[in-house]
Amino acid sequence: EALSLPRYKIHMKMNLDQESPGFQGEETITFINGEEIILENLYLRLYPNGHKTYGNGSLNLIKVLVAGREVHPVLTVEETVVEVPLQEPLPPGGQVKLEVEFEGEISKDFAGVRFNYGVYNYTQGVMTLANWYPILAVYDDEGWNLDPVYGWGDAVYSDVGLYEVSISTPAKTVVATSGFEVPGKSSQNGNATTHFYVSGPTRDFFIALSRDFQVLKREVGDTVVNCYFLPGKLAVSRAALEVSATALEVFDRLFGLYPYVELDVLVLPLPFTGGVEYPGIILLSDGLFSDLDDTISRSVVAHEVAHQWWYGVVGSDVIDEPWLDEALATYSSALYIEETLGKTCFEGVLADWQERYTRARAAGTCASITSPVTSFTSNSDYTPIVYYGGALFYHALRERIGDEAFFEGLREYYRQFRYKIATTEKLLTLFEEVSGEELDDLYEEWLFAEGIIILLESKNLLFEEG
Ligand SMILES: [Zn+2]
Structure with a gap:
């Protein structure tokens, strides 16, 4: 199976000039068609062009070769999607090599927008580079996933790949990446240093640099x-x-x-x-x-x-099913509190989330916990429902099936979906299998019911009682 992972080999040259920070890159992607259909095109993503959480920088293509021949890709979805035509359709198991030249401009000081996460940015001598290279889009049950970048939540849905990345920087720049530096391989050329990195199977390759780190x-x-x-x-x-x-x-x-x-x-x-x-x-x-x-x-x-664990190793579609990684990362943070600070502190955290969740429902947010990113309007309704509501679901699940089955379920989820893409359906089935219990009523109540119905029901209850 490792043989079918895409391989990214990239060289990038950083420019840390304060006036116009940016970079140039050359990338070779070796792609093997792991799907059961013939592919006519491949799709690459240029996420920073979607701005919003990335600020106002850009990522531009200079040249694209497919199997050694230049092609002219079509850019769509705010120039975040690159449709790369293949000269010959790629059968299942077939392999093709893409060579891409690109360059990027980085926004400075968060570009003054509130939903800028600061991940494609230069400020106080620190360069952060998320999604700085063209990355393959994911092909799944829905076909190619080509969603735009939104102003809340995460943007990147990607399969794991293997990376070899070399980065040229001005001398004495400290570099941190998703991979690890190959010892003894960095080289000096005049005032520039080139660092070499490799990765294990990973969904993305993030870089940060500074002379001051x-x-x-x-x-x-x-x-x-x-x-x-x-x-x-x-x-x-x-x-x-x-x-x-x-x-x-x-x-x-x-x-x-x-x-x-x-x-x-x-x-x-x-x-x-x-x-x-x-x-x-x-x-x-x-x-x-x-x-x-x-x-x-x-x-x-x-x-x-x-x-x-939840997003990095176990992947999921962060646009269609954002609760899959966010709710579990949130509940995991409560487990950390429970393990290190004890039961009382843990219960305090859950009570705080319950209050935030209830308040968002009372304010009229009716999207269910399992809704896509597009069902929300900003982080102010997205976070309380998906993060806190989702974490409270996990706690309800744990109380229902008991600690032994609950933690066995989490370990099994991590084991089964390692380096793969999980789905809500597969996760929920797994907990029913591990616990040996029918859990549809719990799932329906917590995960699929629209909030407004719950609110109306509780109002009716009040009227009946009152
Ligand atoms: Zn998160």
């Missing part, structure tokens, strides 16, 4: 946790590293082992979000831990670490 390290089992931060942020970074390392230990034990040799934790200026997850790397706001004992900051860190 300082680093703290901690070992957890066979994994090194590296914390990158800017001068003046030592206290928050120590706290972030401590919680990340402990969360890694807790989740290794509860769900199954984290598969990579490194986990990078970046503590960055992120004014509009508490944290963001990428495979092998998490971004945390340096505004966290203003109180070092703060439970909410701990939950945010544990949530992003949990995404390594």
Whole structure:
């Protein structure tokens, strides 16, 4: 099965010039048709062109070759979708090589928009690069997934691939990536250094760079946790590293082992979000831990670490079924609190989420927990329903089937869908199998009922009683 993973080989050259930060890249993608149909086209995604959570930078194609011959792809969906015509239809099991030249411009200082996550950005000498290279779109039951970028939730739905990435930077630049650096392979050329990275099976390849990064390290089992931060942020970074390392230990034990040799934790200026997850790397706001004992900051860190299991290793369609990774990452953060701070603190966290969920329902948000990203209008209705409502579902499930079946179910979910794409249906079936119980009533009540019906029912109840 490993043979059918797409392989990305990329060279990129960074330009950290403060006036116009950006990069040039050359990429070779070796794609094997793992579907049961003949493919006429392939699709690549240029996510930063969707702006919104990416800010106002861009990612531009210069040249595309298919099997050595230049083609002229069609760009659609706000230039985030590239339709690459194949000269010859690709049968199941067939292989094709794409060569792509591209360049990117990075937005500066969050481009002044509120829903900018700061993930394709240059500020205070730090460059963050999410989705900086053309990545293959996912082909699934619905065909090709070519959704636009929205102003809330996550944008990237991708299959795992294997990466070899070389990055040329000005000398003395500290680089953090989703992969790990091949020891002894970096080379010096005048004032530039080229670093070489490889990855295990991973859904994405995130990069951050700065000349000013300082680093703290901690070992957890066979994994090194590296914390990158800017001068003046030592206290928050120590706290972030401590919680990340402990969360890694807790989740290794509860769900199954984290598969990579490194986990990078970046503590960055992120004014509009508490944290963001990428495979092998998490971004945390340096505004966290203003109180070092703060439970909410701990939950945010544990949530992003949990995404390594739920989203990183177990993939899902983040547009159509965003609750699959978000609800479980959120409930996992409560499990971290339960394991480290005890039952009372855990119950306090659940009570807080219950209140936020109830308030969103009372405000008229009727989308069910399992709704697609498009059923919401912003993070203010998306988060309480999908994250908190979804986490409360997991708690109700645990109370119904008991701890043994619940944790067995989570471990089995992690094992069965490792490096694959899970779906709501498969997850729910798995918990029925593991517990040996029929759970349709619980699923219907929590996951599929539209909120407005619940609200009307509770009002009727009040009228009847009153
Ligand atoms: Zn999340």
